[in-house]
Amino acid sequence: MTLVLNIRDLQLAFKSWSGTSEVLHGISLTIGKGERVALVGESGSGKSVTARIVLGLLQELRGVQISGSVEFQGQDLGAMPDRERRALRGTAMSMIFQDPTSSLNPVFKIAPQFQEVLARVTPGISMSATRVRATDLLREVAIAEPERVLDSYPFQLSGGMNQRVMIAMALANRPALLLADEPGTALDVTVQAQTLDLMRALVTDHGTSVLFISHNLGVVREFADRTYVIYRGNIVEEGPTRDVFENPGHPYTRALMAAQPKITGGGLPDLVEGDRHYLEPRFVHEGVA
Amino acid sequence: MNTVLRHTARRIGTSLLVLFGVSVLIFAIARVIPGDPARVALGPNAKQEQVDQLRAAMFLDEPVVAQYGHFLSGLARGDLGVSLYTNRPVMTDIADFLPATLELVLVSGVMMIAIGLPLGILSARYRGRWPDHVIRVISLLGVSAPAFVWAVVLMLLFAFYLPLFPIAGRLHDSFDIPRVTGFLTIDTAIAGNWAAFGDAWRHLALPAFALALSGIGQAARLTRANMIETYEKPYIEMAQAYGWPEKRIANRYAFKPSLIPSLTIIGLDFAALLGNAFLVEAVFGWPGLSRYGVNVILRKDLNAIVGTVLIISAMFILVNIIVDILTVILNPRIRKADAR
Numbered sequence: 001m002t003l004v005l006n007i008r009d010l011q012l013a014f015k016s017w018s019g020t021s022e023v024l025h026g027i028s029l030t031i032g033k034g035e036r037v038a039l040v041g042e043s044g045s046g047k048s049v050t051a052r053i054v055l056g057l058l059q060e061l062r063g064v065q066i067s068g069s070v071e072f073q074g075q076d077l078g079a080m081p082d083r084e085r086r087a088l089r090g091t092a093m094s095m096i097f098q099d100p101t102s103s104l105n106p107v108f109k110i111a112p113q114f115q116e117v118l119a120r121v122t123p124g125i126s127m128s129a130t131r132v133r134a135t136d137l138l139r140e141v142a143i144a145e146p147e148r149v150l151d152s153y154p155f156q157l158s159g160g161m162n163q164r165v166m167i168a169m170a171l172a173n174r175p176a177l178l179l180a181d182e183p184g185t186a187l188d189v190t191v192q193a194q195t196l197d198l199m200r201a202l203v204t205d206h207g208t209s210v211l212f213i214s215h216n217l218g219v220v221r222e223f224a225d226r227t228y229v230i231y232r233g234n235i236v237e238e239g240p241t242r243d244v245f246e247n248p249g250h251p252y253t254r255a256l257m258a259a260q261p262k263i264t265g266g267g268l269p270d271l272v273e274g275d276r277h278y279l280e281p282r283f284v285h286e287g288v289a
Numbered sequence: 290m291n292t293v294l295r296h297t298a299r300r301i302g303t304s305l306l307v308l309f310g311v312s313v314l315i316f317a318i319a320r321v322i323p324g325d326p327a328r329v330a331l332g333p334n335a336k337q338e339q340v341d342q343l344r345a346a347m348f349l350d351e352p353v354v355a356q357y358g359h360f361l362s363g364l365a366r367g368d369l370g371v372s373l374y375t376n377r378p379v380m381t382d383i384a385d386f387l388p389a390t391l392e393l394v395l396v397s398g399v400m401m402i403a404i405g406l407p408l409g410i411l412s413a414r415y416r417g418r419w420p421d422h423v424i425r426v427i428s429l430l431g432v433s434a435p436a437f438v439w440a441v442v443l444m445l446l447f448a449f450y451l452p453l454f455p456i457a458g459r460l461h462d463s464f465d466i467p468r469v470t471g472f473l474t475i476d477t478a479i480a481g482n483w484a485a486f487g488d489a490w491r492h493l494a495l496p497a498f499a500l501a502l503s504g505i506g507q508a509a510r511l512t513r514a515n516m517i518e519t520y521e522k523p524y525i526e527m528a529q530a531y532g533w534p535e536k537r538i539a540n541r542y543a544f545k546p547s548l549i550p551s552l553t554i555i556g557l558d559f560a561a562l563l564g565n566a567f568l569v570e571a572v573f574g575w576p577g578l579s580r581y582g583v584n585v586i587l588r589k590d591l592n593a594i595v596g597t598v599l600i601i602s603a604m605f606i607l608v609n610i611i612v613d614i615l616t617v618i619l620n621p622r623i624r625k626a627d628a629r
Binding site for chain 2: 055057062086087089090091094098099102103104105106107108109116117155156
């Protein structure tokens with residue numbers, strides 16, 4: 001299987017005047033073509049920074065130390081000049097953010113924002129061409145009145161509607177890889193479920209690979225083919241989603257599963273902060289001694 | 290656009306109220322200043338009968354409320370009384386001096402916006418890198434030194450040591466331009482005298498720039514601060530994640546949301562130019578209203594004080610109305626909320 005994304009021993013540290021804080025301790029992760037892979041972990045475990053490294057957003061900041069390799073469609077992103085890496089953004093890879101409403105510019109209508117998105121692949125696309133194309137794309141995400149949506153400001157649309165707009169924008173240029181950073185966490189559960197179903201149908205249709213970042217196990221179970229569990233910058237468990245869920249091998253994964261609220265009650269279990277066993281990986285990364 | 294019109298009508302209505310309040314206040318304050326205006330005007334050698342006569346002519350022997358009544362009825366007829374300092378109707382004086390000040394302030398305000406905002410955008414876009422450092426030093430200099438210091442420095446550098454610009458005045462004496470609007474940059478163009486037109490602009494350049502400097506610094510700093518805040522917003526990260534050109538993000542998608550909170554303060558700075566204009570007018574021998582205003586205050590010339598302050602307040606209010614309308618136009622949230 002050809003790999004769309006191949007992360008090998010990725011380490012990340014932020015350097016500041018007070019010292020260096022290590023965030024990722026050498027994670028490895030692969031995504032095949034059309035595969036939906038989840039990266040699950042608690043806040044601060046390093047999920048979101050991983051997505052931002054893949055997009056190349058972190059590399060441009062100061063005081064960031066990155067080692068290891070990130071290969072996208074066989075090309076090493078680290079060896080690529082900034083220009084070429086930027087050219088991939090919004091074209092070959094795109095991203096969906098946590099809160100759709102605040103991820104759209106509040107003082108511009110949807111149409112001009114769509115124009116910028118489409119202009120990444122069709123430079124200088126006209127507004128009328130944008131509207132034609134955007135109307136089709138918005139229909140794809142089950143928006144009944146695309147014309148009205150294009151002429152609206154984000155604050156005039158509901159959160160679910162904005163999420164659909166985001167999905168349409170993310171898939172507009174038919175990217176090979178979609179990074180979804182806690183998509184819809186800011187939405188209510190039913191709307192989140194609807195938009196995720198929609199997203200899954202679309203990425204399946206287009207054969208888009210997805211890196212799905214979430215702390216929500218219920219959603220991950222529905223969405224992902226394979227799951228990586230990340231804890232404090234280490235990947236502690238990896239496997240087909242069904243296996244990880246039915247037979248969690250790692251103590252942290254088990255604790256994470258137990259932390260899911262159950263309708264039958266029983267309260268939240270004790271999750272021992274920084275349990276020694278949580279830091280022992282279940283498996284050894286290839287290429288890592 | 291209907292919302293904008295309605296909003297404008299409402300603002301003009303409330304502004305008239307404010308103007309009325311200002312007139313009462315100024316009228317009262319001018320009369321509380323110690324000293325008899327008639328005596329000041331006629332000098333210490335005048336006889337008491339002459340002074341009394343003048344007081345009667347100016348209604349100064351009547352109660353303050355009645356005086357205000359006379360003032361209002363005069364105002365309704367477009368008559369602000371006679372200046373004791375120039376012995377001319379205050380309206381004539383204002384019509385004479387206001388265009389010079391307005392010309393200076395408008396050009397200065399345009400400079401403030403046309404230079405200050407782009408500097409702020411550049412500064413925010415290259416935050417922490419050398420363009421940012423250079424711009425921040427420039428804006429700090431602009432903000433920290435008052436306009437008259439810059440007036441003197443600029444005059445020394447660019448009119449005296451390097452005689453690129455004329456030292457003082459509005460136009461070289463050799464030009465005789467018929468007065469149409471009082472704005473020399475316009476009148477010279479109407480007269481078709483292009484040499485005079487160029488000369489009027491050369492006279493304007495230094496005083497307008499000296500007056501604009503603090504506003505340029507202020508606008509640049511404000512724009513930078515607001516834009517840096519905007520750069521933290523998710524919609525900018527989204528724009529970057531989608532590879533939108535950095536220049537477009539800065540000039541459009543980060544700038545517009547940042548302009549809305551800056552606008553009110555930039556508007557106030559613009560209006561404040563009217564007050565600061567005095568110092569610059571004094572340095573450059575600019576025959577404007579600000580200089581006139583200070584002279585009449587020192588002479589306790591009641592009619593002229595009230596007239597001048599009223600005109601300046603009206604300008605302040607006008608600028609504020611314009612800023613409010615711009616805010617409504619720029620901010621879709623206000624526009625749409627009003628429409629409902």
